[in-house]
Amino acid sequence: MGMKKKLGMSVVTASLGISLIGGGTFAYFSDTEATSNTFAAGTLDLSVDPQKIIDVSNLKPGDKMVREFKLTNDGTVKIDTVNLLTDYTVVDAQGDNASADFGKHIRVNFIFNWEQESEPVFQTTLHELKNMDPDVVQREVWDPLWEQKGGLTSGTMNELWVEFEFVDNGEDQNMFQGDQLELDWEFNATQGEGGDK
Structure with missing residues (x-):
């Protein structure tokens, strides 16, 4: 083997040794964990x-009609x-209503339970209800009903009765x-305040 070959082999061997020493200097233990997160x-x-x-x-004046309806949280x-x-x-059949509003003559009585409640929990006319702040109905009708339950939870239902009366x-x-x-x-349903999860 010639001198040039020996010298070349020495350089290669030295380079390899230096790279191993250098690489060994930076060796350490490591571990990686990944998490998968969801916001739904x-x-x-x-x-x-x-x-x-x-x-x-x-309809004629004096008629009363009781109807049941259900609110469900799906x-x-x-x-x-x-x-x-x-x-x-209002569709004025004869065109003679002038300023009279049929809605002022239809009373609405909200009732929690027709069999157990003899008096309405809230009473108004359609005319007043149309011009009323929705918070008033919330406070007068739903709040007392949900006071014990704290709202309408998922999968639950409330039955309500309403009586319409053509007031004589x-x-x-x-x-x-x-x-x-x-x-x-x-x-219109709304959620409550957010909280810690």
Whole structure:
């Protein structure tokens, strides 16, 4: 083996030794763990059954109609409040209502339990309900019902009864003959405050 070859081999061997020593200088134990995390939002889903609470015809002053409806929490988040928004339109059959509002003559009586409650827990007219702050209905109707339960939890249902009354005011109400009142109720559910999980 020639001198150049020996010298070349020595350089390669020396380089290899230095790299091993250098590499060994930085050797250490290590371990790696990975976590998989999830943030899943809940759902707020209020359902009302039946979708049409009342559908009657041939009303006359003095008629009363009791209807049951159910509010159900079909979501995964507890419902803390329900606001009731009321709107209606009157179809004046004879065109002689002038300034008279049929909604002022329809009384609404909210009742918790028709069999056990003889008096309504909240009473108003459709006209007043339409112009009322939804918080008033929340405070007067839902809050007493949910006071014991703290809201409407997931998978639970509350039954309510409402009585509609065409109030006989003892005066001439002929202007309402043949009229129709189309009532829209919108139930808006909201969650409570967030908390520690």
